[in-house]
Amino acid sequence: xTKLIVRWVINAIALxxxxxxxxxxxxxxSWAGIFALALIFGLVNALLRPLLHLLTxxxxxxxxxxxxxxxxxxxxxxxGVIGNQFGVGFTVDGFWPAFFGSLIVTLVxxxxxxxxxxxxxxxxxxxxKKAQS
Numbered sequence: 001x002t003k004l005i006v007r008w009v010i011n012a013i014a015l016x017x018x019x020x021x022x023x024x025x026x027x028x029x030s031w032a033g034i035f036a037l038a039l040i041f042g043l044v045n046a047l048l049r050p051l052l053h054l055l056t057x058x059x060x061x062x063x064x065x066x067x068x069x070x071x072x073x074x075x076x077x078x079x080g081v082i083g084n085q086f087g088v089g090f091t092v093d094g095f096w097p098a099f100f101g102s103l104i105v106t107l108v109x110x111x112x113x114x115x116x117x118x119x120x121x122x123x124x125x126x127x128x129k130k131a132q133s
Contacts, residue, residue: 006116007042008035008038008039008042009038010109010112010113010116011038011041011042011105011109012031012034012035012037012038013108013112014104014105014106014108014109014112015027015034015037015038015041015105016034017104017105017108018100018101018102018104018105018108019034019090019101021104022097022100022101022104023097024092024093024094024096024097024101025080025090025091025092025093025097025098025101026089026090026091026093027083027088027089027090027091028088028089028090033088033089033090036083036086036088037079037083037088037090040079040082040083040086040088041076041079041083041105044075044078044079044082045075048075048078049071049075052071052074052075053068053071056071069099069102069103072102072103072105072106073095073098073099073102074098075102076092076098076101076102076105077092077095077098080092080098
């Protein structure tokens, strides 16, 4: 459960950074809205990303992995559409803001996940290793 909450917070911070630095991405300035958007973003990624990667596998191989940038852009834009429908107040003005926003979210998420790797691995594994010693 802790791992899920840490991922949710990482997504919220990454989305806040993208909203702050990319013109063309607009959201309500409240943290409650950003956390709601992070929940929507996480659900869209968890449900649709594996399916899209499977369906576009030849395209991803053909473009040497650059096709994943297009998938990330589309998922970021779709999160904006869904967030707007639920009243979160998140809008993306077009392809390029969605592209740069998804790129920033990816980079910030990777950086924060590396900083929080112990929490994401789980405390139980460390406790089990100590008990076995």
